Amino acid sequence: MTQIEEQVKLLVELQELDTHIQRMEGELESVPLEIKDMEEGFKSKTAYLKKLEDESKSLVLNRKAKEGELEAKEGIVKKYQSQLYQIKTNKEYSALQDEIGRAKADGSVIEEDIIRLMDAIDAKNKDILKEKEVVKTEEVKLAEDKKRLEAQAASVKTELEGVKIKRSELAARIDQKSLSKYERLLKNKDGLAIVPVANEACQGCFRILPPQVINEIRMKDNLVVCDSCARILYIAPPEE
Ligand SMILES: [Zn+2]
Helix, strand or coil: CCHHHHHHHHHHHHHHHHHHHHHHHHHHHHHHHHHHHHHHHHHHHHHHHHHHHHHHHHHHHHHHHHHHHHHHHHHHHHHHHHHHCCCCCHHHHHHHHHHHHHHHHHHHHHHHHHHHHHHHHHHHHHHHHHHHHHHHHHHHHHHHHHHHHHHHHHHHHHHHHHHHHHHHHHHCCCCHHHHHHHHHHHHHCCCCCEEEEECCEECCCCCECCHHHHHHHHHCCCCCECCCCCCEEECCCCCC
16 A cells, blocks of 8 residues: 555545534534424413413403493492382383383393303313413423433534544544645535545536546545545545
8 A cells, every 4th residue: 555545545534534523513513403492382382371371361351340340230220220219200210211221231231241251261261271281291392302302412422522532543643744634625625625536526526537637546646636626536445
């Protein structure tokens, strides 16, 4: 194996580790976002429950107000009825009867309102019970999912530490010049510094490579880079 061939082999191994590291780091970054998403979802469920409870409270207030109105109307009817005995003329009597009739009719309308409100309160309370069950289930699920994600993150973290140690051991075996070229590319080329050639194309940017570039790689005298994307090129040994 030539010096360059050996270096390329190590760089390919290093790229595999770096790709693995990037994937794990991506996973670790996504965990808090996933948890935040789940918490937001749960918050919207509790907010909906709160909205239903507020609506129920306002229906109850409305009902109490109507009951007050009804009581007032009944008071009026009673007052007029007691006045009926003191009346002297027929005309006055029938006028007062009319007043009583109107107050009673008003009272019936209010009574109907109260019945409608009571039905609405019952329906709302049923919704609240249902929503409370949903919130309870979701709360348990949220806690479980959070625990699962956190455990997953912890195991990825441990794995990541191990791979990073492996990486620094491997990096120490690569010559300084090749390593710094690789690391510069890794940083500037979306985490992909060394790519194979397949079907005469660079597998970083997928441009067809001129035959002399492919020959140059085969010579194994230098690190050869892609003219288009500047990534280091290598020819993968045939798979077995
Ligand atoms: Zn390329």
